[in-house]
Every structure is written in structure tokens, then in C-alpha cells.
Amino acid sequence: MGKYFGTDGFRGTANENLTADHAFRVGRFLGWYYGELKRRNGDDSAPRIVIGKDTRRSSYMFEYSLVGGLTASGADAYLLHVTTTPSVAYVTRVDGFDCGIMISASHNPYYDNGIKLINGNGEKMEDEVITLLEAYLDGELDAFGQKWQELPYAHDEKIGRTVDYIAGRNRYVGYLISLGMYSFRGMKIGLDCANGASWNIAKAVFDALGAETHVINAEPNGTNINNNAGSTHIEVLQKYVVENGLDAGFAYDGDADRCLCVDEKGNIITGDHILYIYGRYMKERGKLINNTVVATIMSNFGLFRAFDELGINYAKTAVGDKYVYEYMKENGCILGGEQSGHIIFSKYASTGDGILTSLKMMQVIMSKKQKFSELAAPLIVYPQVLENVRVKDKSAAQADPDVQKAVSAAAEKLGDTGRILVRESGTEPVVRVMVEAENEDICRELVNSVVSVIKEKGHTV
Incomplete structure (x- = not known):
């Protein structure tokens, strides 16, 4: 996980920690980067980048900001308008786009939004490209053998254009029906x-x-x-x-x-x-x-x-x-x-x-x-108890020998009738203790046995 991009894109509250300027700069980078890749391969054509968005009010703002950045860097922006993330992945892959962009914060409230990047194969963007993009956002881009204080703007006929591409979304609908x-x-x-x-x-x-x-x-x-x-x-x-x-x-x-x-x-x-x-x-x-x-x-x-x-x-x-x-x-x-x-x-x-x-x-x-x-019906879902424990240091809490001993004791008691899972949160100073067993009382008992040791050893805030 990077500074801006997590496993599901660059997400935040619109115009707070994810702003229109961020979107413009993401567009500037992607338009320049894919153009530079083409040029170095002897291809002088404009990069083709397809964009979809969900129904949030801020999605229009981010769409226009991305388009501004892309076209300023010489890329052509193809607009699917309101559509789904998988449709953007499908169109990117099938229609040979250099990359795809989806503007969405998935299941979050309307005031949040996000920018998801999709590579030319219709998959989530490679980490190495995300790393370069984040370096550019921080003014520290080093790519293609040199440092870039700012990226060059396109001029004259090299300035990008915007293309209405609702036909791509319609083709995706047809694909699903097929x-x-x-x-x-x-x-x-x-x-x-x-x-x-x-x-x-x-x-x-x-x-x-x-x-x-x-x-x-x-x-x-x-x-x-x-x-x-x-x-x-x-x-x-x-x-x-x-x-x-x-x-x-x-x-x-x-x-x-x-x-x-x-x-x-x-x-x-x-x-x-x-x-x-x-x-x-x-x-x-x-x-x-x-x-x-x-x-x-x-x-x-x-x-x-x-x-x-x-x-x-x-x-x-x-x-x-x-x-x-x-x-x-x-x-x-x-x-x-x-x-x-x-x-x-x-x-x-x-x-x-x-x-x-x-x-x-x-x-x-x-x-x-x-x-x-x-x-x-044949799938029997086991009861589950999950407790989130706020700690000073996630790694130290998990590595504590007494905590590990308590986890091992719980696992031994469960045998093959359930399981215990202790893991760190990826975004918060929290250790998650989860037990699944044949009844909820056992789950609660074993979760408590581990959480109590975490607290006794002074790891909690």
C-alpha cells in the first residue's frame, strides 16, 4: 500500500484528502507516462485512456479534472460516463486502451470518492506505475533515467482530445447478455x-x-x-x-x-x-x-x-x-x-x-x-466473534510471546472444530482477534482469553 493508493485506489473525502488538483495531476502523469512509453517504442500516436464514473456528485468534478490533465499531457480521453468498474476493466482490455480509470469510492458514502487505475489488460494497475505516480504527486519523480521537476505540456496538434465512448458501455451490456x-x-x-x-x-x-x-x-x-x-x-x-x-x-x-x-x-x-x-x-x-x-x-x-x-x-x-x-x-x-x-x-x-x-x-x-x-443449505456458516483491540504498536502486540502462547492455546482447544485468526489492521492501530467455532460461547471465551493477555501486557492504548 502506497502513500495515496491503497489496494482499491486513491480514496478519500472529496476536496479534502482527495482533491480536484490530485485528479488533474493523476491525469497529467498518466497522459505523459503512457505517451513516453509509446515514444520510446517508436510510436508517436496519442495514448488512449478510458474513463468511467459512478453517480456521486463529485464524480463529474473528478472526471473533468482527469480529462484536463490527460489532454494537457497529450492523451485522448474516452468517456464511458456513468458505468461500473468491471465495465471499465472490460472495455480497457477488449478495445486496446493504454489504461482505464474508474472514479468511485465503491460502498463508501457519497461525500467520499476515489480514483481506481486499471492497466491495459483490464487488471489493477501495477505497483511500479503507482509508485512513479505517487512520486510525481510528491514532486519527486525519477523516471526514464532522469528527474522530472514538472512534466512537459502537449502543444499544437499534440494536445489531446475527448471522445464520447458510450458505445463501449453498451458493448459491455451486450457482453453480459451473451x-x-x-x-x-x-x-x-x-x-x-x-x-x-x-x-x-x-x-x-x-x-x-x-x-x-x-x-x-x-x-x-x-x-x-x-x-x-x-x-x-x-x-x-x-x-x-x-x-x-x-x-x-x-x-x-x-x-x-x-x-x-x-x-x-x-x-x-x-x-x-x-x-x-x-x-x-x-x-x-x-x-x-x-x-x-x-x-x-x-x-x-x-x-x-x-x-x-x-x-x-x-x-x-x-x-x-x-x-x-x-x-x-x-x-x-x-x-x-x-x-x-x-x-x-x-x-x-x-x-x-x-x-x-x-x-x-x-x-x-x-x-x-x-x-x-x-x-x-449445505454450507454451514460457523458463528464468529471478532474484537478489534486498539494498541500502541501492532507488531509488538502480535509478537509478544505471552500473546502468541494464548493464541496457540486457543488454537489447540479448537482443534479441527474451528479456528482463531489474529491479524493487524491495514489502516488503523488495531489488532483484530477473530474466532470461529461451533457455538458462539466458545468463540467469545477464546477471543476473551487472547484479548485479556494483550491488555494485561500493557499493549492497549
Whole structure:
């Protein structure tokens, strides 16, 4: 994680720690950098960079600032307008753009925003490019064998242009529709678009595939994105599905790169359930390449036990869909994701895609002719207790021999009936102590046994 860019881009409160000037300078760097790469390879054409945005009020400000920077550096900026993060990744990859930019703060409130960078392969931007960009933002850029106090401006016919590229978004919609292997005719489906980027895409896809589509939270006004809506407020969709007698419901976040689901009874279908349902489906059909599903260390213990029973192997990565995708790419895996609903189907996409995830769940429902609740029922989700302990020094607290001894004792007591996970927060002075076991009392007892030692040894603030 860099100074400005985390695992999911440069994110902050609009015009506080992420400003219009930051966006202009990001555009200046990207336009110059990709132009310089082209020139050094004997190509004098302008870099082509595609931009999408979600429905936040500040997204327009950041879009125009990025365009100003890109064109000032000689790049052509192609505008997808309001669209999803996975659509930007798709268009960048399929249409041969040098890179893509998504303006979104995902599931955060409307007053936050972010800049996500996507490389020419439709993947999250390489760390080495992010490092150079951050050096430029700090006035310390050293690239291509020299130091750059400021970047050159384009002049005359080399100044970049802006191109309306809504056709790219429409082509992405067509791509999603083409992945529908079954007609959804006769199925009543609820969609919660979080007043975000999926508001004008998701319904079009489900309608085209024949569903009776019921949509909520698809009236964005710039300030209502994620407000009591979408995957972070799944209870809204749960109630809606039950009250309207729907067969399934799908809730997206602000930029629609993740999806949580609701079965016909109103139960939540988490990312772990999605990995289980689709992993099992692919295993049964002999199409689970490498017989491996990629999850993170935060997936529920019950998921791993269920995979053991099915004879499916699994890998556990650090938290973050970036790490899930990196493992999948390196090891040739086709399915991976997070409990939060970032699910990656690498045969079809290079990033998490909420609408694609909902289509894949519908594929299993239609293929197996089972209700959503029946598909999810075999996965037993273990009770979980998580306590965040604010400490003076995260590393010192975890390295304390007495703390390690308490963790080992808890793990020994659990045996193969649960697990304990102690990890540092990536953004706060916090150690997270989490236990999953067959009942909540055991979880609480073992969490307390570790937290009490952390406190007794004087690590807490």
C-alpha cells in the first residue's frame, strides 16, 4: 500500500484528502507516462485512456479534472460516463486502451470518492506505475533515467482530445447478455442498484434475458449512493424479496464490482455462499480447473469444511480482491473471491463483477432447477466473534510471546472444530482477534482469553 493508493485506489473525502488538483495531476502523469512509453517504442500516436464514473456528485468534478490533465499531457480521453468498474476493466482490455480509470469510492458514502487505475489488460494497475505516480504527486519523480521537476505540456496538434465512448458501455451490456446461458422467463428477480453505477445497466441485462425484473434504489441524485441501499444494507432487499414473493434478489455496491444475494426466503447469500455454490457446480460438471477455489483468510471456517467434504482444494490469500486475482492468475484458477461479494470468474472477467456474479448464480439455479435456498443449505456458516483491540504498536502486540502462547492455546482447544485468526489492521492501530467455532460461547471465551493477555501486557492504548 502506497502513500495515496491503497489496494482499491486513491480514496478519500472529496476536496479534502482527495482533491480536484490530485485528479488533474493523476491525469497529467498518466497522459505523459503512457505517451513516453509509446515514444520510446517508436510510436508517436496519442495514448488512449478510458474513463468511467459512478453517480456521486463529485464524480463529474473528478472526471473533468482527469480529462484536463490527460489532454494537457497529450492523451485522448474516452468517456464511458456513468458505468461500473468491471465495465471499465472490460472495455480497457477488449478495445486496446493504454489504461482505464474508474472514479468511485465503491460502498463508501457519497461525500467520499476515489480514483481506481486499471492497466491495459483490464487488471489493477501495477505497483511500479503507482509508485512513479505517487512520486510525481510528491514532486519527486525519477523516471526514464532522469528527474522530472514538472512534466512537459502537449502543444499544437499534440494536445489531446475527448471522445464520447458510450458505445463501449453498451458493448459491455451486450457482453453480459451473451453470457446468459438460460432464459430467465418465469423468474421474478429483485435488483438493488444502491443508487449507483449499475442503475442503468443491471435491469437492461435481466430484462433482455427474460426475467420479471423488480428494481429498487435506481434513482441516483448524486447524494443517495449507498444510502440505506445496496450490498452494505442488504436488509432492504431481504424485506423486498419476501414482501414481493421473488425468486431471488441481488444487491450491488456503488460501483457494482461486488454482489450479495438474497434467497426466496429472505436469507442472505454471502460471498462465501457464492463460492460454495458455484465451486460445487463446476466440480460436478468437471470444469473446476485445478480443482481449487481461491478465498481470503476472512472466509468462514464453514466454507473450508464444506470444500473438504466435496474434495475441493482451496487457497487463502490476504484480504483484498487484488490478492485473490493475483493468486488466481499465477496458479491458473478460475474462481475466487471474498466474503463481501467480490467474486472473480477469471474466464469471463479480470476483476470482481457484481452483475456477472448474479448471472452466474442464476445459471446454477436454472441449470439445477433448484431454489436458491436449497443450493446454499449445505454450507454451514460457523458463528464468529471478532474484537478489534486498539494498541500502541501492532507488531509488538502480535509478537509478544505471552500473546502468541494464548493464541496457540486457543488454537489447540479448537482443534479441527474451528479456528482463531489474529491479524493487524491495514489502516488503523488495531489488532483484530477473530474466532470461529461451533457455538458462539466458545468463540467469545477464546477471543476473551487472547484479548485479556494483550491488555494485561500493557499493549492497549
